[in-house]
Amino acid sequence: MINENAIGLFDSGIGGTSIWKEIHLLLPNENTIYLADSKNAPYGFKSKEEIIDLSYKNTEVLLNYDCKLIVVACNTATTNAIKELRAKYDVPFIGIEPAxxxxxxxxxxxxxxxxxxxxxxxxxxxxxxxxxxxxxxxxxxxxxxxxxxxxxxxxxxxxxxxxxxxxxxxxxxxxxxxxxxxxxxxxxxxxxxxxxxxxxxxxxDSGEAVAKQTRNVLNQYNLLNTGNKKSSHFFYTNTNPDVLKEILKDTKNIIQKDF
Missing domain, CATH: 3.40.50.1860 (Rossmann fold)
Structure with a gap:
């Protein structure tokens, strides 16, 4: 089956790109959309309720792009909000926890x-x-x-x-x-x-394990992209994109956008 819908990822900023790199390495055929919620970074000192609300917001942005699976590429968001996300939305979620x-x-x-x-x-x-x-x-x-x-x-x-x-x-x-x-x-x-x-x-760190779990869940739900087209990747940030551009040196589709 050719399922070209993107894998969505979000984090409280640029950090989750370390997870994105592992996923792209293991699953080079998959299209991806990444949200860097740097405007609200760090999540680590916010209340559980704030973290859940931000996770809902990010998820809904990714669902508007028809993402087929969402990776919560943030330990803080996973440990505080993954249960609520899975209860609220039908899309499969991959969390990230300390290894x-x-x-x-x-x-x-x-x-x-x-x-x-x-x-x-x-x-x-x-x-x-x-x-x-x-x-x-x-x-x-x-x-x-x-x-x-x-x-x-x-x-x-x-x-x-x-x-x-x-x-x-x-x-x-x-x-x-x-x-x-x-x-x-x-x-x-x-x-x-x-x-x-x-x-x-x-x-x-958890990057390789998260990539393998992403592959497993895509297999489980029959969501793998088995097509031969070159994959596309879009990175959205709601603050200055310069640091994201420095981290992702060879990437073109880095877009500043409010979300």
Whole structure:
């Protein structure tokens, strides 16, 4: 079956493009539409009700483009709103959650770190997941200020380095051997993080797992695009598109639009 309708993705800004890249790598035939809700970033310090309302808004924009599946490419939106989204809309949803399971299963020290937003770490869904790993010590750290710096194009700034050192050094001292990145913005910080972490500490994010789950659900609902046309990709942002253009250097269809 040739289903050319796009996969829709949304995030509280540019971070979810790290998820988009993994999906495009695994499913190059699929058309995509991405919403960067940078005007409302970060979601991590908003109330659950605000996050749900923003998730409804983004979903309805994507449904107006006839998206066949929606990826909530934001940990905070997933952990606070995925249940409500699935209850309200008929379209399949893929969520993104911190990759605690592989880190917990692979850890030799049984001590792992997680760097995430306040909205993710304080969510009910996140705390439900933690109950599955009673024998693993999980050191949680809110990444205050990281999303804002990424959204402002300051990934390689001195301020970013100082913040990351203040968050990661206490984890290193507590003998973590895995660091879970619990925000879709944070994979863009991996080069910076690797300069701080000792080489034996492994970094895990959710991008590849989300891409595989997207493929599985498209298969399950018979929604895969099996056509041979070159795929199309549109990226919409409701603020200045310059940072998005920097992150997606070879992409043409980056459009500033209010939503």
């Amino acid at each position: 605690i399971k592989p880190a917990a299963n692979l850890s030799k020290t049984d001590i792992i770190g997680i760097l995430a937003t306040k909205g993710t770490l304080t969510s009910e869904l996140f705390h439900e997941k933690l109950l599955s790993y009673p024998n693993v010590k999980i050191i949680e750290q809110i990444g205050h200020g990281l999303v804002q710096l990424i959204e402002n194009g300051a990934i390689d700034s001195v301020e970013m380095t100082e913040l990351l050192e203040s968050y990661l050094n206490p984890m290193i001292e507590q003998n973590i051997d895995y660091l879970v990145l619990g925000c879709s913005h944070y994979p863009y910080l991996i080069p910076q993080i690797k300069k701080i972490l000792p080489s034996h500490i492994k970094i895990i």
